[in-house]
Amino acid sequence: MDPAPNNLTAEHRWLRRFCYLVIVATFTLIAIGGKVTSFEYGMAIPEGFTTGGWLSFLAPLKYWFNDTDKFWEHTHRIKGTVVGFLTIAMTIWLWRSQKHRPWLKWSGLVMLLLVISQGIMGALRVSEISLTLAFVHGIVGQLILCSWVVVAAALSKPWLHRIRSIKQAKRDHATATLRWAVRVLLVLLIAQLTLGSAVRHFKADKAIPDFPLVYDGFLPPVSQASLDQAYVDYYASNLSSADAESAKANGLISNRSPQGEIVVTLSDVYLQYAHRLGAVVVCLLGFYIIASLLLRIEKRSIVLAPALIVLTLFIGQFALGVITVFTGTDPLMATLHQATGAVLIASATWLAVRIHLAEYPAQPVRSDEKQANPAPAAAPASVTPVTA
Numbered sequence: 001m002d003p004a005p006n007n008l009t010a011e012h013r014w015l016r017r018f019c020y021l022v023i024v025a026t027f028t029l030i031a032i033g034g035k036v037t038s039f040e041y042g043m044a045i046p047e048g049f050t051t052g053g054w055l056s057f058l059a060p061l062k063y064w065f066n067d068t069d070k071f072w073e074h075t076h077r078i079k080g081t082v083v084g085f086l087t088i089a090m091t092i093w094l095w096r097s098q099k100h101r102p103w104l105k106w107s108g109l110v111m112l113l114l115v116i117s118q119g120i121m122g123a124l125r126v127s128e129i130s131l132t133l134a135f136v137h138g139i140v141g142q143l144i145l146c147s148w149v150v151v152a153a154a155l156s157k158p159w160l161h162r163i164r165s166i167k168q169a170k171r172d173h174a175t176a177t178l179r180w181a182v183r184v185l186l187v188l189l190i191a192q193l194t195l196g197s198a199v200r201h202f203k204a205d206k207a208i209p210d211f212p213l214v215y216d217g218f219l220p221p222v223s224q225a226s227l228d229q230a231y232v233d234y235y236a237s238n239l240s241s242a243d244a245e246s247a248k249a250n251g252l253i254s255n256r257s258p259q260g261e262i263v264v265t266l267s268d269v270y271l272q273y274a275h276r277l278g279a280v281v282v283c284l285l286g287f288y289i290i291a292s293l294l295l296r297i298e299k300r301s302i303v304l305a306p307a308l309i310v311l312t313l314f315i316g317q318f319a320l321g322v323i324t325v326f327t328g329t330d331p332l333m334a335t336l337h338q339a340t341g342a343v344l345i346a347s348a349t350w351l352a353v354r355i356h357l358a359e360y361p362a363q364p365v366r367s368d369e370k371q372a373n374p375a376p377a378a379a380p381a382s383v384t385p386v387t388a
Contacts (some may be wrong), residue, residue: 008157015093016155022086027078027342030141034338036076037200038331042134044069045077048127056081078234080119087115094151104154111151114144129203138197142342147347153353156303161357175358182352183290189280189345195275196341205329207268208276209234211322220269227266231255253318279321286314286348293355303358306351313344 036042044067045051051059056077064070094108118140121236125133153159199205214220215230216237235253247253255263320337327333 008160010311011097012155015097016064016152018090018093019148019155020150022083022090023145023152023346025079025086026141026145026148027339029076030084030145030342031335032072032076032079033138033141033340034333035331035341036072037134038334038338039069039072041069041072043126043129044073046126048123048125051077051258053176076121080122084115084119087112101154104151107147107151111147113145114140114147118144134202135197138201139190139194142193142345145342145346149346150353153340153350153357158354158357175304175355178257178289179293179355181285181292181364182348182355185282186283186345186348186352188278189283189348192275192278192282193341193345195271195278196338199272199275201333202268204268204271204273205324205334207264207272208325209328211276211325214269214273220273221266224262224266227269231264244253276321279318283314283318286310289351301358303351303354306347306354310344310347313340313347316340317344 039079045064047053050056051074052063054060054063056074059074064074091108091112095105098105098108118137121133121137121140124130125137208214208220210216215227215234217230221227221230232253232255239247257263290307290311293301293303317337317340320333320340324330324333324337
């Protein structure tokens with residue numbers, strides 16, 4: 001049985017705080033990883049499982065400290081090791097203290113396996129020089145962050161306050177709709193995360209140079225030939241008429257490198273276009289959910305704080321995406337965009353949990369029932385504390 005929410009043991013409170021520390025450490029690792037990707041530091045150290053032939057903690061300062069590329073890549077590895085040790089400690093603590101909640105006890109072990117797999121994947125990404133592994137590595141890191149948010153929520157007071165009373169609870173249609181809507185939002189955010197990771201790792205970030213149009217049009221080109229022409233027309237439009245005509249006639253503006261390779265492929269354009277459309281869909285659904293919550297839920301509700309945070313992050317993330325395009329994918333802006341996305345999906349997970357917890361509130365006793373039954377009635381057998 002779970003401890004009473006208002007009478008939590010000191011160990012439970014410290015476990016919850018330690019989980020917050022793991023979340024912060026994991027986010028910091030993701031942010032550093034985003035910087036490594038944006039500034040292309042990922043291959044600064046060619047060995048995947050060692051650093052210059054040494055174990056990460058034993059690598060001498062002279063090898064990595066004074067080299068910017070190696071410094072950030074090595075810092076990313078050290079931070080990953082720290083997160084690994086924190087995960088081991090969290091796993092042991094959950095296993096020892098959550099025997100009455102088997103799913104939570106086993107979740108620690110699952111998280112440990114995920115973190116170990118993530119570390120191996122990161123090392124293989126370097127040793128195998130694999131963009132595919134880098135792509136998956138970036139996605140799994142943020143999913144781990146979201147999973148830790150769920151664990152932290154399971155240790156929070158609102159979760160422990162929840163009483164399973166499905167038969168007595170009065171289902172509100174709007175609440176049920178929002179419950180499903182926020183689940184769809186999480187799925188779409190994961191899809192958007194996948195698209196964003198693909199854009200970053202497969203170098204499609206500069207495929208569309210303008211916003212909100214696509215090479216001065218509303219729809220992307222339908223063929224490589226039309227894309228080549230749109231590419232020339234777009235960059236020639238930034239020149240004077242005489243210079244533009246001269247550049248076109250002499251082939252100075254072309255969607256081909258001096259070696260004849262395509263600079264921007266049609267697949268790159270479609271990938272970034274899909275990411276943009278996904279941002280619009282996710283924002284519209286997110287704004288609908290938050291507006292519905294703020295209009296229907298009392299301000300003291302447990303969903304208010306996460307709803308306002310998610311709203312702020314949606315606005316900030318969209319703005320950062322636009323700024324990233326206008327700055328030609330400035331590495332700093334790209335890193336901020338990636339890090340904010342991680343916070344957004346983690347906060348949306350928190351919001352989804354809070355909406356779920358608010359669905360079945362404890363049923364208040366009516367005043368007429370109090371007069372008819374002055375003595376406290378025994379709790380119905382169907383109402384039991386959550387022990388899952």
